[in-house]
Amino acid sequence: MKDEILLKKSNDDFSDRVLQIVMQIPFGKVTTYGHIAYALGSKKSSRMVGYALNSVHNRDEIPCHRVINRNGELSGKLHFATPTLMRELLEGEGVEFIGEMVNLSKHLWIPETV
DNA sequence: CGGGTGACTTTAC
């Protein structure tokens, strides 16, 4: 199971690496596109992170709602089934919101550089 | 091979 994830071809594309990091986000935590990109070695490729999530098919395995932009805003909410689903999922995990943004000070999770 | 696009970020005005 998890071994398969770690054993994935070392030649993974950027997208695959993004997905693997998103999968590692702990319950009730969130991270930003920038941090994921940084963990991959290129902070400037933050756009690719969002692009990768859009390309992912197995959403059930990827908690996309835990990936937000630098402001803590749910930039990708419009890509969910409903514009409110993303926030509902996060609140359901105990994530605190400040207006339209997530309280990053409390729930920001930084991925480990693999 | 080139151009358009995008779930981003930063700086600038």
Next chain:
DNA sequence: CGTAAAGCCACCC
């Protein structure tokens, strides 16, 4: 708080 521009890189046509 608003728009604009540049930078970055994968994917699609």
